[in-house]
Amino acid sequence: MNKELNERCRLILEAIIEDYIMSGEPVGSRALTRRHNIALSPATVRNVMADLEEMGFLTSPHTSAGRVPTEKGYRFYLDSLLQVKQLSLGKRQSIQEHYKHRGLRMEELLREAGRILSATSNYTGVVMVPHLTTTICRRIDFVRLSARRILVVFVSQSGIVEHKLIESDLPLTESELQEATNYLSQTFSGLSIQEIKQYIVSQMAEEKAMYDSILRRTLQLSSMALEDDLGGQVFIEGACNILDQPEFNDLNRMKRLMRTFDQKNLLVELLHKSQLTEGVQIYIGSPDHYSDIEGCSLVAASFTSRWGATGTLGIIGPTRMPYSTVIPLVDFTAGLVGSILDIDEE
Amino acid sequence: MNKELNERCRLILEAIIEDYIMSGEPVGSRALTRRHNIALSPATVRNVMADLEEMGFLTSPHTSAGRVPTEKGYRFYLDSLLQVKQLSLGKRQSIQEHYKHRGLRMEELLREAGRILSATSNYTGVVMVPHLTTTICRRIDFVRLSARRILVVFVSQSGIVEHKLIESDLPLTESELQEATNYLSQTFSGLSIQEIKQYIVSQMAEEKAMYDSILRRTLQLSSMALEDDLGGQVFIEGACNILDQPEFNDLNRMKRLMRTFDQKNLLVELLHKSQLTEGVQIYIGSPDHYSDIEGCSLVAASFTSRWGATGTLGIIGPTRMPYSTVIPLVDFTAGLVGSILDIDEE
DNA sequence: GTTAGCACTCAATAAGCAAGAGTGCTAACG
DNA sequence: CGTTAGCACTCTTGCTTATTGAGTGCTAAC
Known part of the structure; x- marks a missing residue:
């Protein structure tokens, strides 16, 4: 037809x-x-x-x-x-300007990307830091908060820092932890989290007999540290921008959208999906498909550094969006963020 | 009168x-x-x-x-x-339940506090992690991302983790950094950031002559690491809750409120203010005073651990709020968060 | 296949009307 | 003198009724 x-x-x-x-x-x-x-x-x-x-x-x-x-x-x-325009030189430069002269933390860098998307498009910018399973480990640090409470600081190859608290069944001294830290840094640096997990499992099988060896405890600790996925945050910037769109004179639709932003899980799902695909993806909200963002669309692209997929970013705006300018904007920003991550890596 | x-x-x-x-x-x-x-x-x-x-x-x-x-x-x-009621035992228990069985990261813990405030009150919960100047340093770590790009990981006595990127003028090797880390951990652990800064200034005066000594470079590095204030984030949870209030059938007021949430600076200002005062503070939005939250009030209280002021949390709801239940809720939660921080500390 | 003409539909706006809730004022009451 | 009943007046709210205008679908002519 x-x-x-x-x-x-x-x-x-x-x-x-x-x-x-x-x-x-x-x-x-x-x-x-x-x-x-x-x-x-x-x-x-x-x-x-x-x-x-x-x-x-x-x-x-x-x-x-x-x-x-x-x-x-x-x-x-x-x-x-649709014929996608090229992003005007002026816009490209002004976006790049934002990133100059800045010693941004990774989180700030990604937030900033969201802000740029939002400000340039006048819609809402979203950025997802992915779960870290696929990323490469640069360093794992343990910080002893109390005898049983340990803070794990994880630095990925691309400079993303995550931390979580774990609770050990056995009390641990400062020096034991120090030893564990050293062991891990030497052994695991450069591997992906998945690889580390596999290694730990195999090692623990071997060490089964030795009940209280330092190594065993170190492995146990590491296992806990990596247990749940770290990461997976979503930053939403400029949520209110979208409210100026005439389609949101409808109070209820507006509330629903805000609720969706608040809960984030739909966004996580969509952004995750587009992580798996090359190029710019477009999701159109409709009563059937993604009813929570009815009337809206998500234009998303994943940014990747040399070390593999590292995240997804995009713009949420009304479905009637000037795609010919929004698409190249998302595309360009994704590329830019990816390349900045590369710079960070050396 | x-x-x-x-x-x-x-x-x-x-x-x-x-x-x-x-x-x-x-x-x-x-x-x-x-x-x-x-x-x-x-x-x-x-x-x-x-x-x-x-x-x-x-x-x-x-x-x-x-x-x-x-x-x-x-x-x-x-x-x-107003006669403030006591928070019902049931509510107190159900709030405490939320915190059991959890190895929460500091950030998650504070976010969760915001979520609790929001869910229990059906309004919007806000939590501010304060700037770290007054807090006590437990540990400073340097992670070398490239020769000149260093990631600083800062852990406060109460377990709040912050990190930032700094750019060094001189290339640094891994071992130099390691040495710096060790030096800092030994020298500064247990001091507040302000104290550390003072110490660094005085030391650098002494070391002025020795141009390229390791110590000098370490000090320089630390100085940069502590330069700008870390922290000061605000978490807003349940922003959409407040939209169900009948006073927000007015589209414009609603938009303005959302914009205020987006920008956060007014909230930071108010939360900062209440940080300086004991007990529960109430700010009423009005055309004169805090016009951005016209029609709304902020009920705020700071939570403190044994180590000094550590943050502020509160509820934003319509000015016509059942203060007799909201006030004790904020009060109780602030106390609870404070005590949980204490537990974390040992 | 294309177009002009025309009757028809439906949302949006305005206008008019009645109902209802609440006020302010006055005068009477204890 | 404080309190109350009564009453006229005001202003919102909801409802109904025209009116307007943009746009359609159909038919017949080009």
């Missing part, structure tokens, strides 16, 4: 979607012919519109309103019609 | 405010006499109300609506009328 869309249909569909993206109002046949000097009469356009509606690309809020793109309409637009 | 408020006026003012807190609607004379079996006729109540309005405790949205408390009204209510 889609293949049957002839040139004229495609042209009109594109015009409608772009008009709608600009105005946010249902677009009618008459207005359309005037704005995009189309050499057709409104009546003809109406016929085409009726066809497009039947095919599921358009819908009308009520009988006597114009047409609005459906999710399917947007999808087709994104896949077949 | 305030002193002239006789028993009857106080009683009626209290009744009005409590009614308003319950209903959110302007309260009229007739409804008042019925709900709080007051042995007065509506007409008399009206006279009293007129007096209270003239004195600035009440106002009416329009001629034929009931009365609504002003900021001054709330203040008087909070200072002179």
Whole structure:
């Protein structure tokens, strides 16, 4: 069916979607012919519109309103019609400026990326620091808070720092911990967390007999330290930006979106998904698919440093978003963040 | 003038405010006499109300609506009328439950406190980790990311972990860093950051002559590490809870509040203020004072561990909030968090 | 296949109206 | 003199009713 869309249909569909993206109002046949000097009469356009509606690309809020793109309409637009512009040199430079002259901490760096996305697009920026399982370990440190409470500080190869508290069944002295720290740094530096876990399991099997050996306790400690996944945070920046969009004059939709931001799990899920794929991904909220962000879309891309996937970032805005500028913005920012992580690594 | 408020006026003012807190609607004379079996006729109540309005405790949205408390009204209510209940045993226990069986990281612990405040009150919970200048240093670690890029990991006596990136003018080897780390841990452990800074300044004066000594470079490094204040984060939990309040059917007010949450600086300011004072502080948003949170109040208290002030937490809700339960909730949670920090410390 | 014309639909806006809640004032009461 | 009943007045709220205007779908003519 889609293949049957002839040139004229495609042209009109594109015009409608772009008009709608600009105005946010249902677009009618008459207005359309005037704005995009189309050499057709409104009546003809109406016929085409009726066809497009039947095919599921358009819908009308009520009988006597114009047409609005459906999710399917947007999808087709994104896949077949949209021409992504290049990000203007000025914007690229201004974004790069943000990162100059800064000794940012990793967390701040990612937050800043979110802020840039938000400020440049006037929508909401999201950044996810991934779970660390796949990342490479640069260093593991133990800090003794009390005899049984140990703080684990984990530094990944790309400079992301995470820490967690663990509780040991046996009391540990400062020197025991020091020894464990040294052992770990030497043994595990340069491995990924998954590899470390495997190594620990095999070692512990060997050491089974030796009940109270230092090594055994060190291994136990490390095992606990790596037990739950570290990381997986999501930063949301500029959540309120999106509220200025006219579609959020609807109080309830607005509340639901805020709730989604608050809970974050949907975002984590989506960002995780796009982590697995190359390039820019677009998720369109709809009553069926991602009802929590109905009326909104997420444009996401993962950024990677030389050491493997390290995170995902994106923009959440209304579905009627100027994708032709937002997509390259997300793309560029992801690349930039990736390259900055590389610099950090040496 | 305030002193002239006789028993009857106080009683009626209290009744009005409590009614308003319950209903959110302007309260009229007739409804008042019925709900709080007051042995007065509506007409008399009206006279009293007129007096209270003239004195600035009440106002009416329009001629034929009931009365609504002003900021001054709330203040008087909070200072002179309100009787704070004790937090019910059940609630106290359920809050304590949240903290059992958990090896929480410091950050998670504070976030969780915010979540508890939010969930128990159905409003928005805020928690501020303070700047670290006053806190005691347990450990400073350097992690070498590249020759010039150093990650500083700072662990406070109470287990708060902070890290930042610094850029050194001279390349540093792994072993140099190791030496610096050892030196610092031995020299500075147990001092507050302020003390450390002072010590460094005095030492650097002495070492002025020795241009390239290890000690000098160590000191330089430490100085950079402590340069800007670390910390000062604010966690906001349950921001969307507050949106269910009827006063936020006003879209603009809602947007402004969300913007305030996004930017955080007003919150930082207020939370900082209450850090300096004992006990529970209440800030009432009004067009004059804190116009960004107009219609809202912040109920805040600082939590302290044995090692000195460590942070502030609180609840942001509509000004018409059931203070008699919110205040003890904030108070109790602040105490609990403080005591948990103590446990962490040994 | 395209277009002009026309009747029809429906949301949005405004206007008018009645109901209800609450006030302020005045005059009477104990 | 404080308190109360009565009453006219005000102002919101909800409801109904026109009116307008944008846009459609259909039909018939080009």
